Amino acid sequence: MQAQHQAQVQAQPASDSDVIRVLTSRRSVKSVVAPGPSRDQIELALEAAVRAPDHAALRVWRFAMIEQPDIVELGERAIEAVAKAGRPMAPEKQVKTREWLKGVPLLVAMAYQIHHDNPKVPELEQTLSMGAAVMNFQNAMHAMGYASFWSTGLGTFTEEVPTMLGFDTLDYRFVGFLAVGTPAFTPTPATRTPGKSILTRWTAPKA
Ligand SMILES: Cc1cc2nc3c(=O)[nH]c(=O)nc-3n(C[C@H](O)[C@H](O)[C@H](O)COP(=O)(O)O)c2cc1C
Secondary structure (H helix, E strand, O other): OHHHHHHHHHOOOOOOOHHHHHHOOOOOOOOEEOOOOOHHHHHHHHHHHOOOOOHHHOOOEEEEEEEOOHHHHHHHHHHHHHHHOOOOOOHHHHHHHHHHHHHOOEEEEEEEEOOOOOOOOOHHHHHHHHHHHHHHHHHHHHHOOOEEEEEOOOOOOOOHHHHHOOOOOOOEEEEEEEEEEEEOOOOOOOOOOOHHHHOOOOOOOOO
8 A cells, every 4th residue: 555655756747847846936915816716626726725744634725715895894994903903994995995905806805713622733833734735735726826915904904804704703713814816917027036046954963
């Protein structure tokens, strides 16, 4: 069984594959417009999301899709919620936010179900698994020609917004929104530090 599994893993695409090109070319684009992904494309990206590493198969990930005109409505409610929470959005920021949301064809609200006090999987692992799921979703969208932008604005850290979206804050940790669509402009390539700059080597101290 182990040998068979290894054979399958080794049969994956080579280093110059399309997959690697997708992974090394993604960048975030905030200004996204229609057309957004189809329902089939969203479901395909979710198939990528559920491939995130998942200790003890907790399946913590939750994604809620919001389309127009509900995106605009969500924006209004988020602006009210942050004001009520004592962190009002500056008027210029409100204008920009409304302008941005008007064009966004798909907003995905994301949370994970908290498994409190799991003896094998501390919450940090659940958080990381959710992050990995979001990343897979973003990369899948990128592979299909769409851009996305992860935001923890729009009242993410209020009680009201996650609750309104069906994510009771006692049971779910809300991790924000992805705006998904067609880039409003051709993005410049992402500049990054070379991958090798984040690598070190540990060697066992000589006795
Ligand atoms: C969990 C998380 C939350 C984020 N929230 C915001 C946000 O609220 N506002 C913002 O301008 N960027 C936010 N970002 C950053 C953008 O999504 C994006 O990563 C950043 O603009 C850099 O682009 P890049 O992904 O191409 O490097 C967030 C990123 C992460 C990982």
